[in-house]
Structures are given as C-alpha cells and as structure tokens.
Amino acid sequence: MNHWLFKSEPDEYSIDDLKAEPRRTGRWDGIRNYQARNFLRDKVAVGDGVLFYHSACKIPAVVGAAKVVRAAYPDPAQFDPESKYFDPKATRDKPRWFCVDIQWQSQFAHPVPLKVIKQDPALEEMVLVRQGRLSIQPVTEQEWRRIEKLGNG
DNA sequence: GCCAACGTTGGC
DNA sequence: GCCAACGTTGGC
Numbered sequence: 001m002n003h004w005l006f007k008s009e010p011d012e013y014s015i016d017d018l019k020a021e022p023r024r025t026g027r028w029d030g031i032r033n034y035q036a037r038n039f040l041r042d043k044v045a046v047g048d049g050v051l052f053y054h055s056a057c058k059i060p061a062v063v064g065a066a067k068v069v070r071a072a073y074p075d076p077a078q079f080d081p082e083s084k085y086f087d088p089k090a091t092r093d094k095p096r097w098f099c100v101d102i103q104w105q106s107q108f109a110h111p112v113p114l115k116v117i118k119q120d121p122a123l124e125e126m127v128l129v130r131q132g133r134l135s136i137q138p139v140t141e142q143e144w145r146r147i148e149k150l151g152n153g
Numbered sequence: 154g155c156c157a158a159c160g161t162t163g164g165c
Numbered sequence: 166g167c168c169a170a171c172g173t174t175g176g177c
Contacts, residue, residue, distance in 0.1 A: 007174085007175080009175090032172090032173070032174095033172095033173060033174070036174095055174085055175055055176085056174080056175050056176080060175080060176070114176080132174080132175065132176065133173075133174040133175055133176090134174080135173095135174070135175090
C-alpha cells in the first residue's frame with residue numbers, strides 16, 4: 001500500500017465536503033497537471049492512504065485522511081463542453097485526464113500546518129517541502145506516521 | 154494579486 | 166529538436 005498527499009482548495013472542495021458525500025466517497029477530478037496526472041493514472045491504487053491537504057487558503061495544512069476506493073478512470077469533465085475542466089484535445093479513445101474516488105477516513109484533532117511541516121526535521125524530505133506546486137504527491141510511510149502523530153497528538 | 158517552479162506547446 | 170511562450174499551481 002502506498003501513501004499520498006492530495007491538495008484541494010477548501011473553497012472548492014474541502015474535507016467536510018468529502019465527508020458530506022454519500023458513503024463519504026467523492027470523485028477526485030479536475031487534475032490538469034501532468035506530473036499529478038501521471039501519479040494518479042499510474043501509481044494510485046485502491047486501498048492507498050491519502051492525506052487531505054487544504055491549499056490556497058489562510059492556513060495551508062493537512063487536515064485529515066482518506067483512502068482510495070476506485071483506481072484511475074477517465075475524468076468525465078474533460079469531455080463536457082460546459083465544464084471548466086473541458087479539454088477539446090481529449091477524446092473518449094484517448095482521454096488525457098484521469099480521476100480516482102476516495103473515501104473520507106478521519107479528521108485530525110489538530111490540522112498540521114505547512115509551516116509546522118517545514119520546521120520539522122523528520123519531514124524535511126517531503127515532496128510538499130521540496131517541490132511546492134504538485135497537487136498529487138507520494139508520501140513515505142514514515143512521513144505518514146509523523147503527520148498522523150502531529151495531527152492526533 | 155504577484156510571481157516562481159515546473160511541464161507542455163508550438164514556431165522556426 | 167531548440168527554446169521562448171504559455172498554463173497551472175499555490176505560498177506569500
């Protein structure tokens with residue numbers, strides 16, 4: 001089982017929105033960045049753990065955990081001319097963008113702010129710290145455990 | 154809202 | 166096939 005960190009702008013889709021979905025399960029769509037797409041399409045698997053991160057907000061932070069319940073399938077929004085995620089170059093035969101389904105697992109007692117993560121020597125190798133702008137990224141098991149400890153400790 | 158990092162696109 | 170322009174992301 002692998003571990004991941006997924007970023008979302010809480011104004012767009014927060015962890016509370018995920019929790020409010022039927023069966024607490026939502027589609028992780030709208031990814032339009034190739035590095036993120038490749039992780040999503042090629043590596044993210046059912047059962048993998050997901051750290052839910054709130055970005056582009058007042059206090060960017062890891063706020064809880066989810067798990068992958070459906071592996072990659074073509075993001076329907078790319079075919080929808082009405083959608084802001086519409087991509088005229090994507091076809092049903094050759095979809096360009098993918099999505100997965102994730103299920104809410106837990107909310108941290110204390111969100112773990114980016115600021116705290118950046119100051120933690122145990123987390124200095126995190127992709128979140130090393131490469132800022134990537135909305136789907138791998139997390140090591142050690143990093144996962146450390147974040148959970150900070151969030152629930 | 155600025156702008157830096159990164160990847161893709163497309164003119165030549 | 167080089168590389169400048171462009172799009173996306175996201176902290177500040």
